[in-house]
Amino acid sequence: MKILITTLAIRQKYINAYGGEKAFTFFDYIIDATNVFLENTIEEIFLDEIKDEKIRKIDTLNELVNFTQNNSIDMIFLFHPRDTSNTDKYINFLYKNNIKYSIVSNKGTERNPSRILHPLKIIKFGIKYCQYKIKNIFSKQKAEYLFTNSSFFNMKGIYKYNPKQVLKINHLNTVKSQKIDKISNIGVFVDQYLPFHTEGECAKEKLDGKLYYESLEKYLRLAKQKYKLDEIIILCHPNSLKKELEFIKHHKTIYGDSYSYIKNSKIVFGHYSNALSIAVQFDKKIVSLMLPFLPECRKKDLYELTDRLQIDIEVFENNEIKRINKSKILQNIIRYAYKNYFAIGSDSLIDSYTKVEYKV
Known part of the structure; x- marks a missing residue:
């Protein structure tokens, strides 16, 4: 047995x-x-x-x-x-x-x-x-x-x-295969259900759901224009009890099948989700979103992940996007190491x- x-x-x-x-x-x-x-x-x-x-x-x-x-x-x-x-x-x-x-x-x-x-x-x-x-x-x-x-x-x-x-x-x-058949002109945002997530130490630091998702949607609308995308889809978290739907008004949401959407997207947006590792393996352009009102614990996790994977950051504040670019050389080294060994x-x-x- x-x-x-x-x-x-x-x-x-x-x-x-x-x-x-x-x-x-x-x-x-x-x-x-x-x-x-x-x-x-x-x-x-x-x-x-x-x-x-x-x-x-x-x-x-x-x-x-x-x-x-x-x-x-x-x-x-x-x-x-x-x-x-x-x-x-x-x-x-x-x-x-x-x-x-x-x-x-x-x-x-x-x-x-x-x-x-x-x-x-x-x-x-x-x-x-x-x-x-x-x-x-x-x-x-x-x-x-x-x-x-x-x-x-x-x-x-x-x-x-x-x-x-x-x-x-x-x-x-x-990922089962790093081969991509077709890339659509869409972006995906990997949602971490941050205002309602009860897992981990950061869950003790409260985050207002209305403020968070309203700010997120404002950013995604600007990001869609900036990167000339047809749309940006929000990939909901596996832990989600769909509380976020009360606040998401202007973007399509998907539950499950995040893998396929990441694989076929042009750009992957997120904070510091583990699912960004899938985007790394598919050599996707990745943008980590920093919102100034995120709890300090969340900010710390975001900066740690973006440093380790050399992911570019965009800070969204006062309806403006400010970009923090990482080293392209380190990005390429880390991605190669990740895909071929780690x-x-x-x-x-x-x-x-x-x-x-x-x-x-």
Whole structure:
């Protein structure tokens, strides 16, 4: 029996990372253990959340331990484990009961590709890698495998979980093909549902929905003229409960299928969404919008992402657009690195595991 345990809601974007629809035949159960491994969890509703008879929700550590004890399990796959005491307790339980487990640490590439250019990051990676190798020799507590899109950005997890083998897999935002058939003369704005988003530290800083979306639409109207676009479409966030529709009056909105719209657009607008990584892989022109009234936490995230991916910024204030251009040379280097190494691995989780475990 193979069990996938995740600390993230069972959503379509993550199912794709596991291996698509094969997940429902490969895994005997898929467990949503968000409430077990996360502290101060906020209940979320996701439009792309999956429902299936193999999916179970477990809310306490004792319930998860009992479920594990009462089933004959060949392998536990922990997807995106969080650094909490319950995570450590559960892994210690698996080790003491000789239950094989693997870690899936699929993260890091949207915000971090420029870090490979930083000498200190390279030195820290080298030190942590040596520590992992020493620990792997002397420590008996080991994960069977650690699946990751990038050893460089997940070295901390590799050291902590001490896998017998590290296997590379695709990042969950990796595009299936970088080939574009046709580009339409449209722009898309990747909405992050900022006034209503309840996820993350920045959610504590309030943002007025009416002010935000009215300002956004004013900017998009000017941007449409500036870039000579036929239209700009707003791609709504997967977490959206459609509260934004009360304030969006002049632009078409799309729920789902953001991938296709980004792929076929001429320009991609946004703030600091992870979905901008899709635009990078398609070599799109990207503009990050800065609104002066955004909370400081949001501004900080925006400036960090635009620095790391070298995305140009446009500040919209007093009905005027002021542009901050990034280095074109660094843009090209980072995009090349992102497309050819950071985002593109080899296989999905299921395919990678099948190859190494069953030698196929």
